[in-house]
Amino acid sequence: MLSQAAMRGRSAALVACLSARGASGLSAAAPSPSLLASIRDPTLLDGSGFPSRAGGGVPSFRVEDPGAPSSGPDAAVADVRRMGRGDAGEAIGRASAALPGWRDGTTAHARSSVLSRWSRLIEENRDDVAAIMTLESGKPLAESLGEVAYGRSFLDYYAAEAVRPSSAGGGFLSPSPFVGDDGASPRGRIMAVHEAVGVCALITPWNFPIAMITRKVGPALAAGCTTVVKPSELTPLTAIALRTLAARAGVPEGVFELVTADGTTTPEVGEEMCTSPHVRKVSFTGSTRVGKELMRQCSGTVKRLSLELGGNAAFIVFEDADVDQAVDAAMASKFRNAGQTCVCADRFLVHKDVEQEFVSKLEKKMSQLVVGHGLESDTTMGPLISDLPVKAISDKVRDALSEGATCVSGGKPMPSVGPNYFQPTLLANVSPDSLIWRTETFGPVVAVSSFGTEEEAVELANDTASGLASYFCTRDMSRAFRVSSRLENGIVGVNEGIISNAAAPFGGVKESGMGREGSSMGLSEYLETKYIFLNT
DSSP states (O other): OOOHHHHHHHHHHHHHHHHSOOSSSSSSSSHHHHHHHHOSGGGGOOOOOOSSSSSOOOOOEEEEEETSSSSSSSGGGEEEEEEOHHHHHHHHHHHHHHHEEEEEEEEHHHHHHHHHHHHHHHHHHHHHHHHHHHHOOOEEEEEEHHHHHHHHHHHHHHHHHHHTSSSSSEEEEEEOOOOOSSSBBBSSSEEEEEEEEEEEEEEOOSTTTTTTHHHHHHHHHHHHHHHEEEOOOTTTHHHHHHHHHHHHHTTOTTEEEEEEOOOHHHHHHHHHHHTTTEOOOOOOOOSSHHHHHHHHHHHHGGGGGEOOOOOOOOEEEOSSOOHHHHHHHHHHHHGGGGGGGTEEEEEEEEEETHHHHHHHHHHHHHHHOHHHHHHHHOOSSSSSSSSSHHHHHHHHHHHHHHHHHHHEESSSTTTTTTTTHHHOEEEESTTTHHHHHHHHOSEEEEEEEESSSSHHHHHHHSSOOOOOOEEEEEEEEEHHHHHHSSOOOOOEEESSSOOOOTTTTTEEEEEEESOSSSSHHHHHHTTTEEEEEEEE
């Protein structure tokens, strides 16, 4: 962290720089000193996502630092232009106009090169991008730097996939079943060609401000699609920086459009994306409730859909598990981003023979977490995204205790640190009927219940409408394959707590969504296959 004097000095210099740049850029009054002092290149945020200084009157909304010690003006990070339905429609129009040039006027190798340059620019600016991410999302700086690398990995992966036969322009030939005039020789050729879907509307969440964008935009651009991205109103700054770097990498105007909406205009922006006839695909990562509404809205124009929705992941520790390994996997899965990921373990099912050992060792590991602001060098767990989940988690903990659970550690908010902090919490003897067990908990709470047999564990794990991720720990190879096949999830981690990567297909079953992101399957989500019969 810089000293306060250094922060003030750098802030003054950057404000002066921004003030001299002209009316189209970032308003000099909009960014906070903490934001300006934390980045070296303020031009990353110099774009149409910010309100113009000229003439005033441009609607805007405030982005706040969830890790600030208090809410209000002191938590302000920046003011960002508030866009609505009309802005979304104009962005879709630009993406539609740009589609022929990007889809038909570039080679797969050219698109691959653009993605690679974009990745390199993100790497060159990783410290700034990570600092921006931490200030608007609250996650520790080390996690933000990790996410920068994770986000880049999708661009690198799809830069490689763009030139493969499975990408746009590729396809396959099949033997013809038809016979020619001689009654024996084959007639014609069956050809299947992969083509870009078209304009894609991509709606991303706040918990992974860079990776959720690159995981969608990367394969879309590789396939020859153009995109309109609506980032979360809580974390639009990272998206603005990404768009700036994309433009520097050579992504043409209209190929990666950005719509920054706040909480009041997000519904109308989403509806415009779902109902516009120019949009041929919608990809959404977020809550199951919103995903269902987007499905309904998309039905009128029969759009392609990819939905990565909520989870309620089980984490099973069998009696033959390496308990130390299980504890490490549990810590990785549960406390990344303060438990605010869709694949975080929520329901911990521990065999009764190892329950006491697991809980004791997990409590010890949890006590080593350092809760604080994400820019502090020793912080290992940051805040929740706002005070609303603090209240919701508090209510869930109280409900669990009323149902007979035992609070081993934590269990309370941390107002002395800030309004959005909650203690790392370990609950034992949690009833499967309690609210914290039945619903996804986006927060740092471990809810433990015991089981006696493998059959019981699998039944409890599958007893949910969601089916995104699950985890289990065992030394038995036969059990590893057997239980993996029986768990009703799109993603299963065995003896590991963090399993997401660009080469693997990511997605859920049941009410956790449809489609896959990552891997070659993620590219196919942005492709249509056209069948052509050639009678030659």
